Amino acid sequence: MLPAAAIAWKYVLAGTPEDSPNYTKTDHWWGMLIDIPKCIGCGNCVRACQAENDVPDGYFRTWVERYLVTDWDMTNPEVISPDGGKEGFPAAKEEENGKYFFVPKMCNHCADSPCTQVCPVGATFITPDGVVLVDQTYCLGCAYCVQACPYGCRYIHPEKKVADKCTLCYHRITKGLTTACCESCPTGARQLVDLKDPKDPIHAFLKTHAVQVLKPQMATGAKAFYNGLDGSVR
């Protein structure tokens, strides 16, 4: 029996996802696990995303922020993200009264997403497998969705003049590959997860770790789960 990945690769070469016979949308519910203590801020994910998805310079489908939280001011962390963290971060000196950490950000692929609810023409939607996508042939470029996203994950493409965002590498995950950012993450700080797959290690992970989503008070049903997320992260 060929391993599933070999079949997937054969399929990639063929370049015809329409005949993806092994992929049933309703069998999946995609999300992402981001393990903050593992992130070293190398920017590999940002570069990989730009290479995979032809993201224009200065725009980001995923980016990395570096937080510096000093003990006496939890509500005002110092956050930097030079060029989205694409070329890494400047070296930091040890802070006596503070802590540093990196936070990779991306579309949370919300199950109850505010961005899809505001679209006046049905150009953005949640797929049956839980990925928030943009139909760029249908989008008017009104940017309601850009404003609606509480996580700042959307932008108007400077040339196409339509909304653009993380697709969770939908062209990859439907072929059995992982996303470009997960593929290139050297420390395994990012993991693509399939919440409908009972064999996915995410279930054991969620059981044994204190995991958070960003802005839970917004009730977006975010599916980017952060392990070890500091309370100062916005």
Place this chain on the structure above:
Amino acid sequence: MRQFKDSGHLFRFAFLFAVAIVVFLVVRHFVVPKSFGEYGHYRGAAITEIAARPVHFAGQSACETCHSDVAQMKTAGMHKGVHCEACHGPQARHADDPGSVQPAKLDTALLCVRCHAASAAKPKTFPQVAAEDHSGGVACETCHQPHSPAISSTQAGGAK
């Protein structure tokens, strides 16, 4: 009986209304994409179109199909969890046509420090070096084999 005398107006109006509805339905049939509403209030075919975009990263298993020797070497070392394309970049075209598309040679002077340059912001357990103090300008691969970076006694001496 007077009100019935003008009932023709009502019929004419109803007829126009019916024609308008038919025109609306015909126009709608042509302008609304076929797959609209297949899964929800959007064009279902958009999902297939997005899934058809080209792949740039071949994926770890594609690399290991041919480069099983390197994969084997990696399993023993600290870089076992690092996928090939994390350093070598997107290689789908190479995997597609290994004969004519060759991956670029990597510059370890740039590549190694991208992850391993010392910074207080990185997790304390992650191995980090201040490159100048650590090697004094000697290239990383003089001592460290990138696919299995721990220095063995048989490898180049002189390094700590």
